[in-house]
Structure formats: structure tokens, C-alpha cells
């Protein structure tokens with residue numbers, strides 16, 4: 001019960017913001033229309049119920065005129081019913097897509113706000129497959145929430161209308177057993193109530209494990225899909241390593257979990273269906289059994305009996321709403337849990353960014369980037385790097401070296417503000433523009449022009465500017481293909497991708513450029529050419545590089561290294577053995 005209350009409260013929290021958002025008038029209007037139509041549908045059900053009485057009485061009395069009138073009357077009711085049903089579905093779907101669109105935008109906004117998506121990955125909590133939350137769960141949530149709440153409304157209103165009718169019918173057709181009337185006011189209502197309560201309790205007892213099973217099913221399906229996508233994304237590596245059997249084994253194992261859980265769902269659903277199907281079949285004859293004695297004792301007519309049966313079924317249907325909606329309810333509960341997990345995960349990521357262990361503060365303009373008591377740790381808390389009093393001065397190029405895994409890239413992440421683990425502060429001039437170039441730059445799939453200038457808009461630079469940057473970095477052939485669409489991370493060599501990365505830096509001209517082994521896949525002369533190009537084209541940019549090649553020293557005035565310390569590794573100035581021969585500073 002507590003779980004149901006918690007789920008309802010959570011669902012309310014997830015659902016309500018849409019009806020208070022910019023689209024609220026449209027959303028509220030559509031919802032009101034759907035509700036009004038639902039009420040009209042219940043009203044029609046009451047008219048149909050009365051029609052039963054008149055129609056069957058006409059049949060019993062062999063009254064042709066009344067029969068014909070009732071047929072015409074039925075057709076009118078049916079026509080209205082059809083129109084209501086058509087528009088109810090149409091407006092319901094309209095509301096669904098607007099609501100879902102709003103939720104999707106909101107979740108995309110939260111997920112892609114600053115580095116939330118990265119933080120969520122780092123902390124690795126409940127929202128393990130955000131793509132599933134955003135794409136699938138929002139759709140399920142909107143659809144199921146509407147279906148269940150409109151279904152519930154129908155059940156309540158139908159119940160209220162028909163309990164009154166059934167109560168009246170109980171008095172017209174008193175319980176007649178063993179040759180005498182037994183006066184139980186509203187006995188048909190009590191009969192329906194007891195029947196439904198027993199059914200609901202049994203359904204819950206048989207079906208409750210489905211909530212958890214459905215939750216797991218969605219997770220296993222998402223894991224399987226995610227790993228298929230990973231295999232596709234890394235097709236070349238897998239093919240080169242002949243990793244297909246390993247991939248296949250892994251994927252089969254993951255699908256095994258999907259299938260195994262599905263089998264459990266099947267078994268449970270089979271039991272539940274056996275019960276609900278028996279229950280609904282029994283519901284057809286149960287009211288006849290209740291009123292048959294009164295009918296045979298000639299206390300009521302055929303019409304009265306048919307109307308009673310139909311009213312009983314309506315009452316019983318609404319009381320059994322929970323039974324018919326059980327599977328939907330179980331699925332809906334899992335969806336609510338997952339969306340709640342996602343929302344909490346976004347909130348946690350935002351909170352950890354707003355209160356990071358590592359503070360980013362503003363240093364005076366042209367003050368460079370400095371560290372104070374900086375101690376970076378792994379997410380587990382184990383120490384990684386310490387840096388105190390170190391500064392990347394403006395217009396000075398620094399090369400950082402250090403053992404693999406020491407935390408060089410993590411230092412860059414902290415400077416970029418996406419690594420919250422640790423303590424101390426990093427001072428960066430206000431409004432400074434920073435750009436990080438990793439070893440494998442990211443290019444969105446699409447037009448080459450947009451891929452290069454990412455994350456700026458495709459038209460942020462003129463074609464001539466982009467083409468010039470491409471020619472400068474030694475990719476003149478690509479300068480002719482700016483309109484071409486492609487998956488550039490897949491089709492270009494790593495060296496070409498690194499050249500493209502430098503072209504991106506040339507276009508954006510950041511104040512601080514961080515190169516994390518960004519030219520490591522190029523031969524030494526090409527690397528030298530690119531560094532000289534950067535120096536020539538971006539004279540006001542401060543460059544900090546991470547690299548393992550000693551030839552890089554020639555292009556940096558200053559050396560820094562990570563040396564083992566009590567706190568992992570310490571960032572310190574590096575004293576060079578000899579002055580570089582071809583330094584950028586020196587020419």
C-alpha cells in the first residue's frame with residue numbers, strides 16, 4: 001500500500017509540471033476534452049443499459065413497433081458512441097504527443113545541461129541507460145498515465161451511476177431463494193462488491209511479482225540493445241582483433257538474461273491470465289445466477305433481467321478496474337520508478353556540479369590558469385594528483401609529461417570543470433575561452449562543415465575560412481567536400497581526425513588550448529608542422545600539451561611533470577637537461 005502511495009506521489013510529481021508549463025493551456029484543454037468525452041461515454045452506457053430493459057421487454061412481448069423504435073434508437077446511440085470514441089482517441093493521442101514532446105525536451109535539457117550526462121556516467125547510479133529513459137519511458141509514461149487515469153475515472157463514474165441503478169433493480173428483483181423473498185437491500189450491489197474484492201485480492205496476489213519482473217525486463221532489453229550499438233560502433237576494432245566470438249558470447253549472454261526473465265514473466269502472466277480469464281467468464285453468468293430465482297418466480301421480466309445483468313457487469317467491471325489494468329499498472333509502476341531514478345540522477349549531477357569538490361574560481365584577466373591546494377581523486381576517493389601554486393601562464397606553452405594513468409587527462413577534465421572529485425581550486429580568467437583536444441576528437445555524423453566547426457553552428461564560419469583551415473592542416477582534398485555527409489570518426493584515419501581537430505582549434509581560436517596527445521597519431525614532421533602552425537595562427541593562445549614524445553619539447557617553453565608523491569602524483573616544474581633546439585619561443 002505504501003509502495004502504491006509512493007508511486008502515485010512520484011507519478012504526480014513527474015506528470016504535473018507539464019500542466020503548469022508553457023504549453024499548459026493546450027495540455028489542460030486537451031485533457032479536459034478527453035475527460036468530458038469519457039463522462040459522455042459513461043452517460044451513453046447508462047442509456048444503453050436502459051435500452052436493454054425496453055428492448056428485451058419488447059422481444060418478450062412480441063411488440064414489433066417498440067422493437068423497431070428500439071432498433072432505431074440503438075442506431076442513434078451507437079452513432080454518437082462511435083463519434084465520441086473516435087474523437088476521444090484522436091484528442092488523447094494529440095495530448096500524448098504534446099506532453100511527450102515537452103517531457104523529452106525537459107529531459108534532454110537536464111541530461112545535456114553542461115556536463116550532466118558525463119557526471120551521470122561517472123557516478124553510475126540508477127539511470128544506467130538514459131537513452132531508454134528519454135526515448136521509451138517518456139512515451140510509456142504519458143501513454144500509460146493517461147490510459148490508467150482515464151480508465152480510473154471511467155471506473156469511478158460508472159460505478160457511481162450503476163450502483164444507483166443496481167440498487168434500484170435489487171429492490172425490483174428481490175433475492176428469491178427457496179420459495180421466499182429475502183430482504184437484503186441492494187443485494188446485487190453487495191454481490192458485485194464481494195465478487196470484485198475477492199477477484200482484486202487474488203489478482204494482486206498472483207500478479208504482484210510482475211512489477212519487478214517488468215522493471216528488470218526493460219533493463220535487460222536496454223542492456224542488450226546498448227551492447228549491440230557498442231559492437232556496431234567498434235566494428236573495426238572487433239574485426240581486427242577477431243573479437244566476433246567474444247562479442248557473440250557476450251551478446252548471447254545478455255540476450256540470455258532477456259529470455260530468462262521473459263520466461264518468468266510468461267509463467268507469471270500465464271497464471272494471471274488463467275485467473276483473469278476465468279474471472280471475466282464467470283462474470284458473464286454470475287449476475288444471471290443472482291437474479292434468475294426472481295425471474296423464474298416471475299418477479300421481473302426478461303428486460304429487467306437483461307438490464308440487471310448489464311448493470312451488474314458495469315458495476316463489476318468498474319470494481320475490477322484494478323484486475324483488468326494490472327499488467328498495465330505493473331509496467332507503469334516500473335516506468336515511474338525509472339523516470340524517478342533518471343530525474344534524481346540529473347538532480348544529483350546538477351548538485352555535484354554546483355557544489356563540486358574542486359572549485360573553479362575567477363582569476364584576474366591575463367592571470368593564467370592557477371591551482372591552489374588542488375587534490376584530484378578518483379570517483380572512489382583514492383588520490384590521483386596534487387598541484388599547489390602551479391600556474392599555466394598566459395602565452396606560455398607548457399608540456400606535461402608523466403606516467404600512464406597518473407592523471408594527466410584528469411587534470412584537463414578538472415580544468416574543464418567536468419571532474420568534481422577532489423578538493424582545492426582552479427583559477428581561470430573570467431570569460432576565458434578554453435578548448436580541449438583529445439587524442440580522438442569527436443565529430444558528429446553529418447556534413448563535414450558542421451563536423452569541423454562543432455560545437456558552433458555550421459554557418460558560424462565562412463566556407464573560405466573552413467577550407468583554409470583544412471588546407472593549413474594538410475587536408476586540401478577535404479576542403480572540396482564541405483557539403484559531404486559522413487560518419488567522420490569512422491571514415492577518416494586517426495591522424496586525419498587529429499588534423500581536423502587542429503583545424504577546429506584554428507577556427508575557434510580559444511584563449512587556452514589543451515592538447516591531450518592530440519597529435520600522437522601523426523608522424524613527427526607532421527606534428528612539428530601542426531605545432532608551428534598553431535603558434536603562427538594563434539599567437540595569443542596559451543597551449544598546454546600532454547605528450548610522451550621528447551620531440552614535443554621543442555614547441556613548449558616550459559615543461560611540467562607528474563612525480564610520485566604521498567598524494568598520488570604531484571604536478572611540478574620539470575628541469576630540462578638541455579635547452580630545446582627548435583623552440584617556438586626561441587624560433
Ligand SMILES: Nc1ncnc2c1ncn2[C@@H]1O[C@H](COP(=O)(O)OP(=O)(O)OP(=O)(O)O)[C@@H](O)[C@H]1O
Pocket residue numbers: 122378379384403404405406407408409410411
Ligand atoms: N571515469 C572514471 N572512473 C574511474 N576511474 C577513472 C575514470 N577516468 C579515469 N579514471 C582513473 O583515473 C586515473 C587517471 O586517468 P587519466 O586518464 O587521467 O590518466 P593519464 O595520466 O591521462 O593516462 P594516459 O597517459 O594513459 O592517457 C586512471 O587510473 C584511471 O583509471
